Amino acid sequence: MPQVVCYPDNKSVDLESGQTILDGLLNGDIPITNVCGGQAYCSTCRVMLLEGIENCTDATQSEIALAKKLDFPFHVRLACQTKVLQGDVKVRRLVNDDQDIDIVDHQFSSGTTGNKKAVTLLVAKIRGATNFDEINFPYDTFYTMSRYFQCLHKIVHQYGGVINNYMDHLAIATFGINHESNSAAQAVWAGLEMLKSQEELNHFLGQLSYQPLNLTIGLHFAEVVLVAADPQRLDLIIPVGSAVSLSQQIEASNVRAKTSILMSESVYAQVQSQVILGRKGNITVGDQDIKVFEPVGMTGDPPVIEQVTAAESKSLLGRVSTFMDRFSGKKRR
Structure with a gap:
């Protein structure tokens, strides 16, 4: 049975067959954030794969789309989309509290990626x-x-x-x-x-x-x-x-x-x-x-530079607002 060691908690959990890293960590009482409930919308369950990336499934189409939008490096994966096929892996949670969630929201709205x-x-x-x-x-x-x-x-x-x-x-x-x-x-x-x-x-x-x-x-x-x-x-x-x-x-x-x-x-x-x-x-x-x-x-x-109009800026803010409203009723773990 594959095992996931999670930092900064320094805890390990066993994964059942076909189980995502997100589900395994939640079942092991590790407080990994997942605002959208594992739908690959919010990226708050992002983890950094420290060891064992070769033991994981390839990224799903939903994960690929979100990773491209946020310019994730190859070793940052969505726990809700990643399964471990064989062997053990070590991960580090990248969103640990409400302040980190605010950073993710700001990342979506501003277009900054950390790369x-x-x-x-x-x-x-x-x-x-x-x-x-x-x-x-x-x-x-x-x-x-x-x-x-x-x-x-x-x-x-x-x-x-x-x-x-x-x-x-x-x-x-x-x-x-x-x-x-x-x-x-x-x-x-x-x-x-x-x-x-x-x-x-x-x-x-x-x-x-x-x-x-x-x-x-x-x-x-x-x-x-x-x-x-x-x-x-x-x-x-x-x-x-x-x-x-x-x-x-x-x-x-x-x-x-x-x-x-x-x-x-x-x-x-x-x-x-x-x-x-x-x-x-x-x-x-x-x-x-x-x-x-x-x-x-x-x-x-x-x-010649295409300037962003006020209407376009408002549209961006509207999309951010929609994003926040979508998950405002979700419980933050």
Whole structure:
């Protein structure tokens, strides 16, 4: 009789012939979550197969569809769909409490999967403004920075990016969350447009006797883990990984290079057929030399991005609401 060892409980149960891992764990009084009652709808009974994956049945069509939607790695399976044919297996429950269920719900609605995804990061910073609020009246600071952030948000959104984080005078945007094929080109176009917009804004601010803004931008293409940060904001997706730090260091290197925008070699490799280059050189990050390039223009037409309408956003929220309503009456184990 096959045996399943389940973590973090560190308990083992015997499986009867034809029994799923979910049924076996429930019969063994192991509190594995199963919101949809084993119908392969909710994915809350997901387990990580630590040992013995070769002893399990292949994924069902329902499991394949859900695993594809959530981009599960091969060793994450639905306990409600997985049977053990022979030999023993070791699994780890991945949804352990109500907070984990909330994470799953947010995963469905935001599209984040927990796997790495290749994106282009754009870091923008207003430099020479550490005492900006000290040399300006509060309203001057409010007005100037509001105009800047408004322009920044408009341009990033126009080219298919998402602003993930603001911190004082620094902003981080991610391109490729929804439009993967040309995220590097999108980010370069956006960065150049931001510099152009900043010059126009400085001219306008000068007419009002405001101090000009000095904008510097860093671009880097790499894999990150996308994390949904706020259940109340489906658009707030945070990139996590060493690539974020490297992007910030590329942005900071503009000071030494006396440039306004620099991109990494990974970005250049994807846009080299259409980018107009200025200077190029190396920066030192830790014990590595990183090649950087200064884009001064792009040839051809900018990428056309299909924007999500309010109606489509409402439809997404409606689907999430339906998902929650469907299982709200189910007992959470």
